[in-house]
Amino acid sequence: MKKYVSLAVCSMQNTLSYRLSFVLNFLGSFIALLATYFLWRAIYDGQSELAGFDWNQMKSYLLVTFFANSMLSYYSESGITNKVMDGTVAMDLLKPLNFQKARLAESLGSCVLEGLLSAVLISVLAIAAFGIPMPVDGVSGILFAISMLSSILVKFGIVYCTALICFYTTSGFGVIWARMAVTNLLSGALVPFAFFPDWLRNVAMALPFQGIVNTPTTIFLGMSDTREAILLIAVQWFWIAALWLLGRSMWGWAVRQITIHGG
Amino acid sequence: MSLIEAKGLRKVFRQAVKEPGLRGAVKHLFTQRYVDKHAVDGIDLTIREGETVAYVGPNGAGKSTTIKMLSGVLVPTSGELRVDGFVPHKQRMENAVRIGAVFGQRTQLWWDIPVRESLNLLKDIYQVPEDAFRRNLDAFVELLGMEEFIHLSARKLSLGQRMRADLAAALLHDPKIVYLDEPTIGLDVSVKQKIRSFIKQMNRDKGTTLLLTTHDLGDIEDLCERLVIIDHGRIIYDGSLQAVKDAFARERTIHLQLGSELAEPSLLFSDLPEVGMDRTGPYRLAIRFDRFRITASEIVKRIISQADVADFHIDEPNIESIIRRVYEGSLDLELAAESPVAASREA
Ligand SMILES: Nc1ncnc2c1ncn2[C@@H]1O[C@H](COP(=O)(O)OP(=O)(O)OP(=O)(O)O)[C@@H](O)[C@H]1O
Ligand SMILES: [Mg+2]
Numbered sequence: 350m351k352k353y354v355s356l357a358v359c360s361m362q363n364t365l366s367y368r369l370s371f372v373l374n375f376l377g378s379f380i381a382l383l384a385t386y387f388l389w390r391a392i393y394d395g396q397s398e399l400a401g402f403d404w405n406q407m408k409s410y411l412l413v414t415f416f417a418n419s420m421l422s423y424y425s426e427s428g429i430t431n432k433v434m435d436g437t438v439a440m441d442l443l444k445p446l447n448f449q450k451a452r453l454a455e456s457l458g459s460c461v462l463e464g465l466l467s468a469v470l471i472s473v474l475a476i477a478a479f480g481i482p483m484p485v486d487g488v489s490g491i492l493f494a495i496s497m498l499s500s501i502l503v504k505f506g507i508v509y510c511t512a513l514i515c516f517y518t519t520s521g522f523g524v525i526w527a528r529m530a531v532t533n534l535l536s537g538a539l540v541p542f543a544f545f546p547d548w549l550r551n552v553a554m555a556l557p558f559q560g561i562v563n564t565p566t567t568i569f570l571g572m573s574d575t576r577e578a579i580l581l582i583a584v585q586w587f588w589i590a591a592l593w594l595l596g597r598s599m600w601g602w603a604v605r606q607i608t609i610h611g612g
Numbered sequence: 613m614s615l616i617e618a619k620g621l622r623k624v625f626r627q628a629v630k631e632p633g634l635r636g637a638v639k640h641l642f643t644q645r646y647v648d649k650h651a652v653d654g655i656d657l658t659i660r661e662g663e664t665v666a667y668v669g670p671n672g673a674g675k676s677t678t679i680k681m682l683s684g685v686l687v688p689t690s691g692e693l694r695v696d697g698f699v700p701h702k703q704r705m706e707n708a709v710r711i712g713a714v715f716g717q718r719t720q721l722w723w724d725i726p727v728r729e730s731l732n733l734l735k736d737i738y739q740v741p742e743d744a745f746r747r748n749l750d751a752f753v754e755l756l757g758m759e760e761f762i763h764l765s766a767r768k769l770s771l772g773q774r775m776r777a778d779l780a781a782a783l784l785h786d787p788k789i790v791y792l793d794e795p796t797i798g799l800d801v802s803v804k805q806k807i808r809s810f811i812k813q814m815n816r817d818k819g820t821t822l823l824l825t826t827h828d829l830g831d832i833e834d835l836c837e838r839l840v841i842i843d844h845g846r847i848i849y850d851g852s853l854q855a856v857k858d859a860f861a862r863e864r865t866i867h868l869q870l871g872s873e874l875a876e877p878s879l880l881f882s883d884l885p886e887v888g889m890d891r892t893g894p895y896r897l898a899i900r901f902d903r904f905r906i907t908a909s910e911i912v913k914r915i916i917s918q919a920d921v922a923d924f925h926i927d928e929p930n931i932e933s934i935i936r937r938v939y940e941g942s943l944d945l946e947l948a949a950e951s952p953v954a955a956s957r958e959a
Contacts, residue, residue: 351736352737352739354736355733355737356733356736356737359722359733362729363722363725366724367724437718439680439718440715440718440719440720442684442685442704443684443720444720444737445704445737445738605687608684608685608686608701609687610625611677611686
C-alpha cells in the first residue's frame with residue numbers, strides 16, 4: 350500500500366514540475382468555461398426557466414461541471430497513453446507493481462493538485478461573481494462530496510480502458526479525442542441531460558459516462574432526494590467496479606501483446 | 613545451487629512482411645503475411661549463484677531477447693525457465709524483487725523528478741528497509757560519483773550520468789541477480805571504469821550474480837569469468853573466459869617483411885603441418901604457429917636460411933580478435949579447445 354501512496358506523492362510532484370503547461374491547460378478550460386457561460390446567458394436572455402433549470406441553477410451546473418472536468422485532465426490521461434505508446438510499459442513489468450493500481454495512484458496524485466487549483470478558482474468565482482447557492486443541508490453536502498470523488502474513479506476507469514485501446518491502434522491522439530468527445534456529450538458536460546431528447550437521455554443513463562458529471566451536478570442542485578442520490582452513487586460504484594474489472598482483463602490482454610509479440 | 617536454469621529456451625517472433633510502397637501498405641490491410649523469426653533458438657543455460665557471465669554475440673544474435681525472457685518481460689515460446697525457483701513471466705512480483713536490470717537504451721527512472729526522489733520512490737516500491745537504503749545510497753553515490761547530478765531530474769542527465777543513476781536504481785534493493793544489457797554503450801572511458809569497478813564490487817561484496825551483454829570486450833575481460841557466445845539464437849560457446857584465452861594464447865602470428873623471395877617455401881615447415889603460412893603481400897608473410905611446438909626464433913631462423921628478413925613482429929592474441937573470428941565463422945571454439953592452430957585452419 351505504501352508504495353502506491355509514494356507513487357501518488359511523486360506524481361503530484363511531477364505535475365508541479367509541469368506547472369506552466371498545467372496552468373496553461375487549466376486556463377484553456379477556464380476560458381472555455383467563460384465561453385459557455387456567456388453562451389448560456391444569451392440563451393437564458395428573457396427566459397426564466399429552460400428544461401426545468403433556472404439561470405442560477407444553470408450557473409451552478411456550469412461550475413460543478415468545470416470542477417468535475419478539471420479532474421484527471423488531458424495531462425494525466427496522456428501520461429497513461431504515452432506509457433502504452435512509447436513502450437516504457439516493458440520497464441513497468443520489471444517492477445513489483447500492479448500496473449492498474451500504480452496508474453490509479455498516479456492519477457489520484459495529480460488529481461489532488463488539479464482539484465485544489467480548480468476548487469480555489471471556483472470558490473473565488475462563485476463568491477465574487479455568481480452568487481451560487483451551495484447545497485443547503487449537511488447530508489446533501491456529504492452526498493455531493495462522495496459523488497464527486499466517485500466521479501473521479503469512474504473517469505479513471507474510462508480513461509484507463511481507452512488508454513489500453515492504444516495497444517490496438519498506433520496513435521494515441523485519435524483515441525483520446527474520441528474519448529473526450531463521447532465523454533463530453535454523454536456525461537452531460539456539454540448540455541444537461543434535461544435538454545436531451547428522451548431516447549438520448551435513456552442511452553446516456555445506461556452508460557458509465559453520466560457518473561462523471563450528471564450524478565454530482567444532480568446531487569449538487571438538489572434535483573434528487575436523499576434516496577435517489579444514494580441510488581445514483583450506487584450506480585457510480587457499479588460502474589467503478591465494472592470498469593475496474595474490464596480494465597484488468599484488458600491489461601491481461603495487453604500484457605500478452607507485449608510479452609508474446611514483443612510490443 | 614543454480615540460480616538461473618534454462619532448458620531449450622526458445623523465442624519465435626512473428627514479423628509482418630510488408631511489400632514496399634502504397635500498394636504494399638494497402639495489400640497488407642487485407643492479406644497479412646508473416647515470417648517466423650527464431651530470435652532465440654533453443655538455448656540451455658545454467659548459471660550458479662555469484663557467477664559473472666558475459667553474454668556476447670553479433671547484432672541480432674538474440675542477446676536482448678534472452679535477457680528479456682529471463683527478466684520476465686517476454687514470454688518464451690517454448691522451453692523451461694526458472695530464476696531462483698520462479699517462472700519469471702508467471703510469478704512476476706516474486707521475480708521482480710529478486711532481479712535488477714539495466715537496459716542500456718531504456719531508463720527506469722522517472723523523467724521529471726530528481727534522481728534522489730526516484731531512488732526514494734524505488735525504496736518504497738521494493739520495500740527496502742530504511743537503514744539498508746541509507747547504506748546503499750551512500751555507497752552508490754560515492755562509488756558512482758553521483759554527487760554532482762543526484763538532484764537533477766533524469767531528463768537533464770547526460771548519457772553517462774543517466775546510466776550510473778540507472779545502475780544505482782537497479783541495485784538499490786540488493787537483488788540477487790543483475791541483468792545488464794549493454795550498460796556501457798556510448799560511455800567515456802572514465803565512466804566505463806567507474807561502472808565496471810562498481811559492478812565488480814557488488815559481485816565481490818554481496819555475491820550478486822551477473823549476466824552482462826556488451827559489445828565492449830573490455831567489459832568482459834574486466835568483469836566476467838565465464839563467457840557465453842550466442843549466434844543466430846544458438847549458443848556456440850559456453851565456458852570459462854580463461855580457457856578461451858589459454859587456448860588461444862598458444863597461437864601466435866609472426867609477420868615478416870622479406871628482403872628477397874623465399875627459395876623453397878614448401879620445404880620450410882614440411883615437418884610441422886600445423887604451421888600456417890599466408891602471403892600478405894609481395895615479400896610479406898604471416899605465419900601462424902603453436903608456441904608450444906615451435907618457437908618464434910626457430911621460425912625466424914628457418915626463414916633466414918632461405919631469404920633476407922628486413923623486419924618482423926609478433927601478434928599477441930587478444931579476446932577481441934578471438935571473438936571477432938568466432939563471429940566471422942573462421943574459428944570453431946569447440947575444436948579450438950583441442951588444438952587452436954588446427955581449428956583456425958579449418959576455415
Ligand atoms: N519485438 C520483436 N518483433 C519481431 N522481431 C524481433 C523483436 N525483437 C527482436 N526481434 C528480432 O530478434 C532478433 C534478435 O534480437 P535481439 O534484440 O535479441 O538481438 P541482440 O543480440 O540483442 O542484438 P544487439 O547486439 O544488436 O542488441 C533480431 O533479428 C530482431 O530483429
Ligand atoms: Mg540487444
